[in-house]
Amino acid sequence: MAVGKEIRTKIGSIKNTQKITRAMEMVAASKMRKTKDRMQATRPYSKKIGIIIKHLAQANPEYKHPYLITREVKRIGVILVGSDRGLCGGLNSNLFRKMLAQLIQWDKENIEVDVCTIGTKASGFFSNLRVNLVGQVSKLGDSPHLEDIVGVIKIMLDSYEAGRIDQLYIVSNEFVNTMTQRPTIEQLLPVVACELDENLSGHWDYIYEPDAKDVLDYLLNRFIESKVYQGLVENNACEQAARMVAMKSASDNAGNLIGELQLIYNKARQAAITQEISEIVAGAAAV
C-alpha cells in the first residue's frame, strides 16, 4: 500500500535522530559526573590559597604588590571561558550575551578591552567581533591541566604589570546545579580583599623567605591561575550538564514528533481503506 510513504520515512529519520540524542544525553550524564568530581577536587586549593591571601591582607608587609593596588581604569583585560563543542543548549550564547552587554557598557565609558579566550566557541565568537584578541587556547578536552592555560593567563598578568591593563576580569559559567548554570563576570585584578579573620588581629608579619616580593609574586600569580583554572573546570561541568539537559529535551521532542506523525499516518491509512471500501460497495451497487 502506497499510503503515507513519506510519513513513514520521516518517522524513521526522526527515530534515528532520537537515538543519537539519547546516546549523547547518556554520554553527557556520565561525563558530567566526572567533571563535577574534578570541579570539587580543585576546591581545596582555591580555598587554601584564599585563606593565605586573607592572612596576608592582615599581615603588615613592608612591600606593596602591584596586584593589590587599585588604579584608574583605562583599559580592561578579560579572560573568557567558553566550551570547545556546541550542542549544549544556550550555555555559550547566554555567556556571550552577558559579555557583550558588559563590553557595550565599557565602550560607553570609553574603556578599551583586551580579550583572551579559552575554548573554540569563545574564540569563534570573538573573531567575528572587532575586539582586541591577544591570546587564545582551545581543545583542552575533558580533563584540562593547569599548564595548558598558563600562557593566556601570563599574557594578561604581564600586561597588567606593564600597565597596559588596569583591571582583569574572568567571564565564565558558574555551576549552580544540573539544571541551572549562571554566567558570571568576576574581578581578578586588583585582588579584592575579603572579610578578615578575628583570630589574627594585632600587628604581626610573616617571615618571608627568600624575600617578600618573590613570595608575594609567586603567591598572587598562583592565586589568579587557580581562579582561572577553577573557572575552566567549572565551565566544563556546566557544559556537560547543559548538554545533558538539552539532549534530554531533544529526545523528548523527537518522541512527541513521532507520536504526532504516527497519528497522522494512521488517519491517512484509515481514510484510504474507507475510501477503497466505499468504492467497492458503490461498484457492487451499480452492477
Added chain:
Amino acid sequence: MNMTVHVDIVSAEKEIFSGLAEMVFAPAELGEVGISPRHAPLITKLNPGEVRVKVNVNESYQFYISGGLLEVQPHLVTILADTAIRAKDIDEAAVLNAKARAEEALADKSGKVDYATAQSELAQAVMQLRTLDRLRKRGG
C-alpha cells in the same frame, strides 16, 4: 601526648594530604626546613623535592612536589604544590603559543570559524521555524 599541627597539602588539581602531624619537612628555597607545632608565621617558596609529614613515631608520609609554596601559622601548615615543574622559559613559551593561536584564529576566517557561524545561523533558523510552528498551531 605530643603536640601536633594541622597540615594541608593541596595542588591545583586535587587534595593530597590533610590531617594532624608532629612535624613537617619541606624543601624550602633557602634549604630544607622542618616545621614543628607553634612555629612562627612563615611563608616561603619550595623547590622541587620531597615533602615529609611525620604523623607519629611509626607513621610518616612522603610526597614528591614539583615546587610550590609553604605557609606556616602557629596551628596550621599549608603547602600549595605545583602540578608541574614551572620555569620562566617554559611559561614564556606558553605565552608565545597562546599569542600565535590568537593570531591564527583571527587570520583563519574560513574553515572552522565559518562552521561556527553556520551553526549559529542554523540555530537561529530552527528557532524561527519553531516560532512559526507555534503561531500556526495557535491559528489552526
